[in-house]
Amino acid sequence: MARAAVSGRLTWRAATVVAARWETSSVRTLVLEVPDWPGHLPGQHLDVRLTAPDGYSAQRSYSIASAWPDEEGHIELTVQRVEDGEVSSYLADVLEVGQPLELRGPVGGWFVWRDEPPPVLLVAGGSGVVPLMAMIRARGEVRGRQPFRLIYSARTPQDVCYAGELARRVRDDPGLDVRFVYTRKTPDGWPDPPGRITVPILNTYGWPPDFAPDLFVCGPTAFVETAADILVALGHDPKKIRTERFGGTP
Amino acid sequence: MNEVDGNAMAGDLREIFAVDLTAAVATCAGCREPCIVATLRVWGPAPGLVARCPSCDDVVLRLVRGPERAWLDLRGAISLQVPLPPAGSLAEGPA
Amino acid sequence: MSIISPGFGGRRRSSRPDLPPGQYLTHDFPVLSAGPTPRIPLDRWQFTITDEVGGKHSWSWREFQELPAEDVTVDIHCVTKWSKLGTTWRGVALDTLFESVETTADYTMVHGYGGYTTNVPLEDLLDGKAWVAYRFDGDDLAPEHGGPARLVVPHLYFWKSAKWVNGIEMLQQDEPGFWEVAGYHMYGDPWREQRYQGD
Numbered sequence: 001m002a003r004a005a006v007s008g009r010l011t012w013r014a015a016t017v018v019a020a021r022w023e024t025s026s027v028r029t030l031v032l033e034v035p036d037w038p039g040h041l042p043g044q045h046l047d048v049r050l051t052a053p054d055g056y057s058a059q060r061s062y063s064i065a066s067a068w069p070d071e072e073g074h075i076e077l078t079v080q081r082v083e084d085g086e087v088s089s090y091l092a093d094v095l096e097v098g099q100p101l102e103l104r105g106p107v108g109g110w111f112v113w114r115d116e117p118p119p120v121l122l123v124a125g126g127s128g129v130v131p132l133m134a135m136i137r138a139r140g141e142v143r144g145r146q147p148f149r150l151i152y153s154a155r156t157p158q159d160v161c162y163a164g165e166l167a168r169r170v171r172d173d174p175g176l177d178v179r180f181v182y183t184r185k186t187p188d189g190w191p192d193p194p195g196r197i198t199v200p201i202l203n204t205y206g207w208p209p210d211f212a213p214d215l216f217v218c219g220p221t222a223f224v225e226t227a228a229d230i231l232v233a234l235g236h237d238p239k240k241i242r243t244e245r246f247g248g249t250p
Numbered sequence: 251m252n253e254v255d256g257n258a259m260a261g262d263l264r265e266i267f268a269v270d271l272t273a274a275v276a277t278c279a280g281c282r283e284p285c286i287v288a289t290l291r292v293w294g295p296a297p298g299l300v301a302r303c304p305s306c307d308d309v310v311l312r313l314v315r316g317p318e319r320a321w322l323d324l325r326g327a328i329s330l331q332v333p334l335p336p337a338g339s340l341a342e343g344p345a
Numbered sequence: 346m347s348i349i350s351p352g353f354g355g356r357r358r359s360s361r362p363d364l365p366p367g368q369y370l371t372h373d374f375p376v377l378s379a380g381p382t383p384r385i386p387l388d389r390w391q392f393t394i395t396d397e398v399g400g401k402h403s404w405s406w407r408e409f410q411e412l413p414a415e416d417v418t419v420d421i422h423c424v425t426k427w428s429k430l431g432t433t434w435r436g437v438a439l440d441t442l443f444e445s446v447e448t449t450a451d452y453t454m455v456h457g458y459g460g461y462t463t464n465v466p467l468e469d470l471l472d473g474k475a476w477v478a479y480r481f482d483g484d485d486l487a488p489e490h491g492g493p494a495r496l497v498v499p500h501l502y503f504w505k506s507a508k509w510v511n512g513i514e515m516l517q518q519d520e521p522g523f524w525e526v527a528g529y530h531m532y533g534d535p536w537r538e539q540r541y542q543g544d
Contacts, residue, residue: 010264014348047261051347056355086356094352102348107260109270110288247252293378296425300379312527316541321528
């Protein structure tokens with residue numbers, strides 16, 4: 001499990017990109033080696049800082065996509081290229097394997113999953129799937145048996161991140177179910193027209209409130225508010241809903 | 251410029267304090283409602299982070315990061331209740 | 346000490362000798378905010394100068410539109426390091442608004458809808474140095490940029506140019522406003538790079 005306490009304040013440090021792969025045409029995963037990484041809990045994020053030679057700098061937060069511990073001691077970030085995004089387009093299109101990346105983390109102790117008995121509902125909007133995937137991966141590592149359900153909203157099937165891995169895990173990790181929601185275009189043969197997440201979807205594919213599940217919702221601010229409102233309307237305890245709103249600042 | 255939540259302050263706050271503050275409970279000086287810091291409505295990050303109460307929208311916290319210092323204005327919070335690991339616990343953990 | 350990110354250029358910008366120290370020229374117009382954009386219907390909009398004995402001088406939107414207005418072209422400098430040159434605004438000069446105000450106070454607190462405040466010495470608002478502007482770049486001022494009207498004080502960092510401005514309060518001494526209490530400079534002269542307290 002994680003090494004003993006990191007005491008004192010957190011500071012910026014340099015990581016190295018050791019590998020990279022594309023998840024979709026606009027989403028890239030970076031595999032990083034971070035010296036003395038203290039370990040992290042699934043759901044935590046880190047801050048990335050880019051600095052140009054003239055001193056100009058830009059900073060953004062990214063959820064850690066991988067679980068810990070990792071065989072090689074690496075961590076992964078999954079970055080969506082945002083139109084006009086000065087940081088995301090650098091991370092997706094410019095940064096190369098072998099190059100450095102300055103980061104600060106891990107941070108965030110509330111939006112995390114700890115291996116506990118209650119069933120879990122994960123609701124993802126777009127790139128909000130990243131921290132929730134870390135939770136699914138962590139559960140896989142410890143062979144967790146608490147039931148997990150992921151409801152994942154994406155624009156089109158081509159925008160679904162981790163599609164292959166999710167299919168494999170649904171097959172191999174007992175008690176994991178995934179339900180996709182497509183907002184713009186559905187796959188051939190899909191029973192429903194494209195549309196946003198709704199009360200019936202969260203009702204049917206989520207957990208009944210009396211199962212007292214832990215609920216995690218992540219994605220753009222408007223998505224999170226809609227989904228959280230629906231969950232409360234369905235009777236879930238608001239105190240059990242943990243949210244993380246991405247701003248979409250490019 | 252979109253509104254995010256208190257999770258976005260985790261890094262800047264962790265640079266100042268030795269514990270994670272996103273799980274802390276802040277009591278709003280305006281409406282007296284308690285809320286988890288991670289659920290504050292956050293604007294920024296420039297010229298600074300402004301965290302507003304999810305119940306009444308009053309400013310609870312302001313954080314400005316200069317080159318060699320950070321200012322944290324907490325006049326909008328009556329108190330912050332910060333969870334700490336039990337004494338003697340090994341797992342202060344990575345948070 | 347940051348590490349340089351190989352190949353990172355960031356947003357299109359350049360630094361030039363005619364910019365204040367530490368500034369970069371930008372061609373867009375970033376929106377920075379401390380909260381949700383207030384939506385103010387024009388029939389409820391009001392601008393009020395409150396003097397140091399509590400006397401109030403108010404203008405409704407219609408009254409405001411009847412005041413003599415100026416078209417100005419100015420350079421603006423944001424404390425977050427971007428500068429925009431040659432921005433055009435239409436608005437009422439603070440000199441015009443203060444014509445009917447008698448005051449011996451030297452300082453002001455500028456207020457905006459939504460609760461924003463910022464302090465500016467009175468002499469930095471007068472003598473052609475500041476306007477309450479309601480048009481930008483040939484159009485009505487957009488809400489995310491401070492519309493219906495904002496203060497424009499181009500010789501100071503642009504956080505002093507309060508968006509959604511609704512009044513000015515005369516003060517006997519300088520007091521910190523919204524960002525000044527959180528570490529930003531009380532005066533904010535970009536040419537002396539007065540970004541933070543203590544600069």
